[in-house]
Amino acid sequence: MRRFDYHRxxxxxxxxxxxxxxxxxxxxxxxxTDLLVEIRERLRRVRNVVDIKQIPxxxxxxxxxxxxxxxxxxxxxxxxxxxxxxxxRYPNLRAAFASLGSIQVRxxxxxxxxxxxxxxxxxTIPPLVADGxxxxxxxxxxxxxxxxxxxxxxxxxTVLAKGxxxxxxTVPPAxxxxxxxxxxxxxxxxxxxxxxxxxxSLSMEEGVCCDIxxxxxxxxxxxxxxxxxxxxxxxxRLDASAVRSAADKAMEECTPISNVRASADYRRDMVGxxxxxxxxxxxxxxx
Amino acid sequence: MKRMVEFTVNGETREMAxxxxxxxxxxxxxxxxxTGTKKGCDVGDxxxxxxxxxxxxxxxxxxxAVEAEGRSIETVEGLQPGVDTLHPLQDAxxxxxxxxxxxxxxxxxMMAKKLLDDNxxxxxxxxxxxxxxxICRCTGYTKIFDAIRSAAREMEAARS
Ligand SMILES: Cc1cc2nc3c(=O)[nH]c(=O)nc-3n(C[C@@H](O)[C@@H](O)[C@H](O)COP(=O)(O)OP(=O)(O)OC[C@H]3O[C@@H](n4cnc5c(N)ncnc54)[C@H](O)[C@@H]3O)c2cc1C
Ligand code: FES
Ligand code: FES
Numbered sequence: 001m002r003r004f005d006y007h008r009x010x011x012x013x014x015x016x017x018x019x020x021x022x023x024x025x026x027x028x029x030x031x032x033t034d035l036l037v038e039i040r041e042r043l044r045r046v047r048n049v050v051d052i053k054q055i056p057x058x059x060x061x062x063x064x065x066x067x068x069x070x071x072x073x074x075x076x077x078x079x080x081x082x083x084x085x086x087x088x089r090y091p092n093l094r095a096a097f098a099s100l101g102s103i104q105v106r107x108x109x110x111x112x113x114x115x116x117x118x119x120x121x122x123x124t125i126p127p128l129v130a131d132g133x134x135x136x137x138x139x140x141x142x143x144x145x146x147x148x149x150x151x152x153x154x155x156x157x158t159v160l161a162k163g164x165x166x167x168x169x170t171v172p173p174a175x176x177x178x179x180x181x182x183x184x185x186x187x188x189x190x191x192x193x194x195x196x197x198x199x200x201s202l203s204m205e206e207g208v209c210c211d212i213x214x215x216x217x218x219x220x221x222x223x224x225x226x227x228x229x230x231x232x233x234x235x236x237r238l239d240a241s242a243v244r245s246a247a248d249k250a251m252e253e254c255t256p257i258s259n260v261r262a263s264a265d266y267r268r269d270m271v272g273x274x275x276x277x278x279x280x281x282x283x284x285x286x287x
Numbered sequence: 288m289k290r291m292v293e294f295t296v297n298g299e300t301r302e303m304a305x306x307x308x309x310x311x312x313x314x315x316x317x318x319x320x321x322t323g324t325k326k327g328c329d330v331g332d333x334x335x336x337x338x339x340x341x342x343x344x345x346x347x348x349x350x351x352a353v354e355a356e357g358r359s360i361e362t363v364e365g366l367q368p369g370v371d372t373l374h375p376l377q378d379a380x381x382x383x384x385x386x387x388x389x390x391x392x393x394x395x396x397m398m399a400k401k402l403l404d405d406n407x408x409x410x411x412x413x414x415x416x417x418x419x420x421x422i423c424r425c426t427g428y429t430k431i432f433d434a435i436r437s438a439a440r441e442m443e444a445a446r447s
């Protein structure tokens with residue numbers, strides 16, 4: 001493996017200072033499931049890693065009815081996947097977590113690392129975008145909270161400035177009128193990156209859809225919303241014909257590319273199929 | 288750069304100076320001398336390097352040795368309850384022919400141990416899900432599943 005130096009940060013301030021002082025080619029080291037792979041496959045030049053896993057206060061998970069679900073930067077995908085609250089209230093997140101890598105990978109990989117890597121095919125991003133999650137960001141001069149849809153600026157790129165650290169994520173509360181789903185589509189069931197991932201979060205009042213967000217993974221430079229498809233569905237009863245035309249609209253709204261996993265045309269077709277299927281699955285919550 | 292680390296492997300405390308960019312997998316194999324844990328891919332794909340850290344299965348190739356500080360690590364060498372006795376999983380793997388070239392076996396045994404410790408009566412689906420991060424290129428998996436089912440029954444019988 002290419003050589004790098006290892007630093008252990010004691011506090012957020014310390015980590016942020018190390019990032020500034022050690023200069024370029026210095027990266028935060030969380031679960032390491034992206035970083036160590038990228039070092040080994042020589043996809044990223046790394047001189048220093050700053051381990052943040054000893055920083056206190058970044059491993060908490062809390063839930064309350066007004067704020068929702070908040071978890072720290074060190075919380076692993078596996079820990080959240082096994083949490084009864086996530087299984088019961090956030091089936092969309094649960095589906096994304098259970099589909100990421102293997103049990104071994106999930107015991108190390110964090111959700112915060114997954115969003116910071118900003119891969120267009122990252123599984124945790126579509127349901128977090130559909131749920132309207134918030135990202136908490138620390139810097140030595142200014143703390144800020146960014147809606148997750150504004151966090152990504154391109155493939156592998158985020159709004160994070162040098163020295164900024166994500167401390168956690170808040171997902172709004174899951175009310176009784178909410179239905180949620182995430183469907184990952186790959187060539188096989190396990191150990192597979194998604195070819196297309198579709199997340200739907202909606203709420204229903206007296207049989208009418210009062211809000212819906214559709215997030216599409218792996219069909220654009222970042223995870224995309226489908227705003228026109230969403231607008232076509234708000235105020236409807238989500239009957240089959242409304243869903244059909246909205247799914248067609250979502251196919252127009254995505255911007256897939258062809259790569260080793262699938263062609264652009266196939267991805268677009270799957271957006272149509274999976275959008276319909278995800279809406280149906282989200283509605284099953286009320287059945 | 289080197290750093291001192293202290294951790295336990297299969298119950299035995301070890302203290303050593305390790306290179307900070309060394310993986311736990313390389314440290315176990317080359318520094319500690321426990322070569323049971325295998326290196327298949329070195330990037331988290333195959334599961335051959337699976338060990339338990341504080342009871343949780345991880346890919347040792349995706350952990351740095353310096354991160355083992357203060358932790359308890361279990362490898363396949365620790366599976367045998369005594370010098371001349373086998374763990375029921377090891378015994379069942381031999382009887383069912385669940386190991387051919389054997390390269391995947393240490394990782395699969397550790398994963399299967401964790402599975403049966405948590406869930407003594409796994410369904411076939413539980414076994415498949417539990418092993419989805421472990422690749423075997425020889426057996427076609429059928430004999431591995433047979434061996435795990437059989438070990439589960441024997442462990443259950445031994446408890447009652
Ligand atoms: C075999 C295998 C299978 C996988 N399968 C999937 C899959 O199916 N779906 C999927 O979505 N992903 C998959 N992944 C990738 C997934 O494991 C990672 O994206 C993981 O979630 C990243 O989290 P981490 O804690 O390991 O991050 P790290 O690797 O430690 O870090 C990732 C990046 O985020 C930065 N970072 C980490 N923490 C912070 C922070 N607090 N603030 C700012 N920046 C930070 C790091 O500097 C680095 O650039 C797979 C990985 C492997 C090895
Ligand atoms: S060697 Fe670690 S998963 Fe393949
Ligand atoms: S026995 Fe050869 S890889 Fe499994």
